[in-house]
Amino acid sequence: MEFVEYADSEMMMIDLADRLASELRAAIAADGRASLAVPGGTTPGPVFDTLSAISLDWDKVHVMLTDERWVPESSERSNTGLLKRRLFTGEAARAHYLPLYAEAECPEEKLDELQAQLAPHLPLSVVLLGMGADMHTASIFPGADRLDAALNGDETLVAMRAPGAPEPRITLSAKVLQDSMRRHIVIIGAEKRAALEKAQSLSPEEAPVAAVLKGATVHWAES
Numbered sequence: 241m242e243f244v245e246y247a248d249s250e251m252m253m254i255d256l257a258d259r260l261a262s263e264l265r266a267a268i269a270a271d272g273r274a275s276l277a278v279p280g281g282t283t284p285g286p287v288f289d290t291l292s293a294i295s296l297d298w299d300k301v302h303v304m305l306t307d308e309r310w311v312p313e314s315s316e317r318s319n320t321g322l323l324k325r326r327l328f329t330g331e332a333a334r335a336h337y338l339p340l341y342a343e344a345e346c347p348e349e350k351l352d353e354l355q356a357q358l359a360p361h362l363p364l365s366v367v368l369l370g371m372g373a374d375m376h377t378a379s380i381f382p383g384a385d386r387l388d389a390a391l392n393g394d395e396t397l398v399a400m401r402a403p404g405a406p407e408p409r410i411t412l413s414a415k416v417l418q419d420s421m422r423r424h425i426v427i428i429g430a431e432k433r434a435a436l437e438k439a440q441s442l443s444p445e446e447a448p449v450a451a452v453l454k455g456a457t458v459h460w461a462e463s
């Protein structure tokens with residue numbers, strides 16, 4: 241794991257967006273196409289703002305979330321809603337979106353369909369992950385009902401419920417995240433830095449982010 245510390249989060253987001261864009265360009269140059277997985281939540285909005293304005297062959301990029309909350313796009317908790325507002329504008333509006341949500345009572349009903357859509361785009365070229373202060377990443381939460389499947393199984397997507405999550409979730413599995421060509425984690429604040437440090441001495445069951453640290457670059461700013 242590489243740890244990069246920035247003077248402030250504004251600088252971090254600009255730098256990170258540039259880095260993601262050059263990795264996407266390199267993947268397109270090598271394979272003619274690229275896939276990018278990005279987190280939801282409160283942290284990545286500013287990186288999406290910068291990335292969305294960067295010029296690259298977005299029509300050759302397939303974008304997906306690392307995880308989704310099982311709520312319709314109109315919900316303020318929808319990660320898809322965030323992407324549509326902050327990433328798929330400007331240049332990045334030409335990218336192809338692979339959703340992790342479809343209208344249904346629960347994620348299990350749509351799992352096979354969503355998984356089939358992702359399959360042609362694996363391994364992922366570039367992954368950006370967030371992390372919660374409870375050391376969850378994507379929607380792989382400590383104490384989740386299908387934690388073992390998400391951490392140790394061969395599935396691409398796992399549907400789960402977790403004590404800290406108010407709605408069912410769907411998440412890329414640790415295997416898909418580990419198999420990605422490039423992996424970044426973006427975190428802000430002293431609490432998350434301390435959580436990341438603690439995670440390094442815990443098992444992935446206790447601290448799911450520990451499962452994706454090997455080979456990852458962690459981007460951190462105090463505020």
Ligand SMILES: O=C1O[C@H](COP(=O)(O)O)[C@@H](O)[C@H](O)[C@H]1O
Pocket residue numbers: 278279280281282283284306307308309319369370371372373377378379
């Ligand atoms: O619920 C989620 O949480 C994590 C962390 O979110 P943040 O608000 O603390 O940045 C996020 O990475 C994940 O994609 C999201 O669904």
